Amino acid sequence: MHVLATFVIGLREGLEAALIVGIIAAFLKKNGHRLTTMWIGVGAGIAISIAVGITLKVVESALPQRQQEMMETVIGAVAVVFVTGMIIWMSKHSRGLKREIEAAAQSALGEGTSRAMVIMAFLAVLKEGFESAVFMLATFQASTNTGSAIAGAVLGIGGSVLLGIGIYRGGVSLNLGKFFKGTSAFLILIAAGLVVSALRTAHEAGWLNAGQARTVDLHWLAPVGSIRSAVFTGVLGIPADPRVVEVLGWLLYVIPMALVSFWPVAHRPGAIQSIRLKLGVAAACAIGAVVTFVAVPSATLDVPSAAPVVDAGGATAGTVRLDGATLQRSGGEQTHLTRAGRATVTGVRTNHFTGSPASESGAKAPSSLTLAQVTALNGGRVPVGVDPAVNPGPYRAAWHQSDKLDVWTSHGRLYDASRAVRSSVTLTGGGLNTQRTLTIAPDATMPAGMTAPGASWSVKPSYTDDFSSALNHFAGERDSATFWGRVVPLGLLLAAITLLVVALRARRRVPSTRERVSATTRDTSSRSSAHA
Structure with missing residues (x-):
């Protein structure tokens, strides 16, 4: 089924270029000019188009996965713009396309040189070839069977060449209006599928995280491996698990394009009505932009203001809790914090702060300890390497203590914190042959002026786990709020401005009421004079 999509693209794009080349060739031949230069221009246009397609594919393949998704999104968006412009232009000019091309060729030949016509052929082939390269590359990316997609493109281009030859020789009569109108319906659906594919690759690239809730399950309608799956997914680009933003994108593309292309000519608004319609739609877009901007709430990070802590024993x-640049602990302990940089804690990007908790006030730590004091500092046990009979004491004491507070914050909220108190004493003398270093037990009774290791604590792990979950939820809400409350209003505002500019330009081309009345009066006077 992928062959059908690329076949129609190749046939339609190729036929437009073939028509231009065929008409130019007929004019050159009729007026005695050689076709060699024209064919060189045509060949150059084809070569450049192929080079563009190959270059884009090579560059994309050389990129990492995430960058590939980004490039696929950009190529898909450009392809949608190209095909949209082509459909709209053809809806207005398909009926008189051949006459317009012939008039342009006649004008160029009337200037006395065939160079303009050769350039015209080159540019026509280059334009259609470049559009085809981008559009087909986007279709290949969305396709699950690249081989059949390429085969369809080759068949379509080959068919357009044969039709072009037939039209050139006069053996084929083709109603271009009906042909382009019929293929437009198919191209609108293909382009809408590319819109869906571009939105999905934008999500995979990390550009679009809003509107990713699933809508309906279409696996029953298009089972994997079935012909229906090939039609829906392969040709029309409709996934079996469409997301909210993808459904909206599909509808917002198909409905306006179908109205533009297939609204009955007899019921289309006149020049004045068309301007009023554009102004009305522009006003609706502007109002919609304001409403969505105001109505969509900002994301909020919902976490407790205080975090539970556990001591060294659990x-x-x-x-x-965090109060500005101060960490406050229940019980009245306060520590001023100093910024130490950024750090990643359990996968979360945080701001790192440090502090020095205030030590207990009191007398200076003793420089001498008895055996009983040393035993108390070791949790009631005689330290290893000390023999009461041989090393009865007293001992000279050299104290060492570190007290470090680390705090990590995210979005101005306390994410994690810990206080690590480490105390030790080095003993000499008292019968000791060598010095002994004793690490103070957490439950030890410390001398005045020293902080017990039992003062160490850390934020409860369940709090950081809950904070991480809240951050993930906040990130999703923030992306949704940014998309619906900022990106969508901006898009609506740009649409309103574009429609306003188009309406004003069209208004300048429409005669004023006074000019129409004057023209009518002159026409009436002319008819009266002629009758007299």
Whole structure:
């Protein structure tokens, strides 16, 4: 089924170029000019178009996966723009396309040189070839069977060449209006599928995270491997699990394009009505932009203001909270924080702060300890390497203590924190042959002026786990709020401005009421004079 999509693209794009080349060739031949130069221009246009397609494909293949998704999104968006412009232009000019081309060729030949016609053929082939390269590359990316897609493109281009030859020789009569109108319906659906594919690759590239909720399950309608799946997914680009933003994108493309292309000519608005319609739609878009901008709420990070902490033994030890640049612990302990940079904690990007908790006030730590004091500092046990009979004490004591507070924040909220108190004492003398370093037990009774290691604590792990989950939820809400409350209003505002500019330009081309009345009066006077 992929062959059908690329066949129609190749046939339609190729036929437009073939028509231009065929008419120019007929004019050159009729007026005695050689076709060699024209064919060189045609060949150059084809070569450049092929080079563009190959270059885009090579560059895309050389990129990492995420960058490939980005490039596929850009190529898909450009392809949609190209095919949209082509459909709209053809809806207005398909009936008189051949006459317009012949008039342009006659004008160029009337200037006395065939160079303009050769350039015309080159540019026509280059334009159609470049559009085809981008459009087909986007179709190949969305296709699950590249081989059949390429075969369809070759068949379509080959068919357009044969039709062009037939028209050139006069053996084929083709109603271009009906041909382009019929293929427009198919191209609108293909382009809408590319819109869906571009939105999905934009999500995979990390550009679009809003509107990703699933809408309906279409696996029953298009089972994997079936012909229906080939039609819906392969040709029309409709996935079996469409997301909200993809459904909206598909509808917002198909409905306006179908109205533009297939609204009955007899019921189409006149020049004045068309201007009023554009102004009305522009006003609706502007109002919609304001409403969505105001109505969509901002995302909020919902986490507790205080975090529970546990001590070195795992027991609950109160709570801590952040107050500006100060960390406050239940019980009145406060520590001023200093920024230390950024750090990643359990996969979360945070701001890192440090602090030095205030030490207990009191007398200077003793420089001498008895054996009983040393045993108390070691949790009631005689330290290893100390023999009461041989090393009875007293001992000279050299104290060492570090007290470090680390705090990590995210979005101005406390994410994690810990206080690590490490105390030790080096003993000499008292019968010791060599110095002994004793690490103070957490439950030790410390001398005045020293902080017990038991003062160490950390934020409860379940709090950081809940914070991480809240961050993920906040990121999704923020992306949705940005898309619906900022991107969508901006798009509506740009659409309103574009429609306003188009309407004003069209208004300048429409005669004023006074000019129409004057023209009518002159026409009436002329008819009266002629009758007299």
